[in-house]
């Protein structure tokens with residue numbers, strides 16, 4: 001059976017935990033969403049004109065100003081109406097609630113719901129960004145606003161986009177590795193000792209991208225992640241797809257501050273969404289899913305099992321309505337009304 005959406009009424013305000021050096025640590029954070037028992041099945045609105053997600057390092061000043069305003073408005077809701085599910089902290093808490101244990105799976109008390117390390121990873125985050133983007137558009141009165149993506153798979157995007165590295169901006173977050181401000185280059189794989197030669201870092205990143213998108217992938221499951229069904233124990237790292245465990249995880253670890261207890265913000269599930277860069281990082285993760293789908297291969301890119309397609313989640317939409325969404329309805333992103341501004345993908349030619 002598929003993973004069911006959580007029952008908000010059973011969210012445990014003290015249920016968030018993480019592990020540190022192999023030990024379970026209870027987190028002092030309540031990441032349960034506001035409660036309502038009014039919920040509907042979400043229907044994708046008809047698309048008239050798709051939103052176009054731009055590369056963050058190429059945003060125009062006008063576009064950046066809109067992005068900053070949207071995040072500022074979300075942050076203001078934290079103060080003026082902390083129970084508004086569109087507020088910045090509420091949005092960050094979604095990630096904590098679905099990843100750090102406050103929800104049990106329906107019908108399986110004591111078994112946590114975890115959206116990472118399995119085949120639901122991409123779909124969950126696609127829906128998460130979908131509503132986040134619509135909320136931003138709603139708060140600035142621009143229904144065409146699209147979430148910029150951090151183009152870390154291209155050498156031109158391999159630094160933190162400058163827009164995020166501005167202390168006066170709503171896009172700033174203090175909880176990042178201070179050694180990784182621009183011009184530091186992102187490392188998509190963690191090597192010990194770290195590589196410092198920029199030419200080598202770029203080559204390693206492109207090699208990693210080729211591997212996780214093409215070279216190491218012989219099935220849809222290899223890329224997407226292992227099956228995760230109702231009643232399964234939360235999957236571990238080894239069950240995640242090539243991209244989730246590769247560049248996706250690499251950027252999280254690289255961005256978070258190693259001096260913090262849990263590498264906050266980007267380095268732990270519960271806090272990752274508190275850094276505005278999380279959403280632009282995930283836009284590129286999502287973009288990688290769209291690109292992988294189009295790479296010719298001798299295996300099928302589709303997973304046709306009902307346990308995959310019928311898996312479902314709950315989100316608040318831009319009008320604060322609680323809606324239930326299914327994996328099946330996000331598999332064609334064109335129907336969701338957005339696309340990505342083109343960037344070259346030099347890693348495709350990086351066959352070792």
Ligand code: C2O
Nearest residue numbers: 095116125248252
């Ligand atoms: Cu839900 Cu990048 O993790």
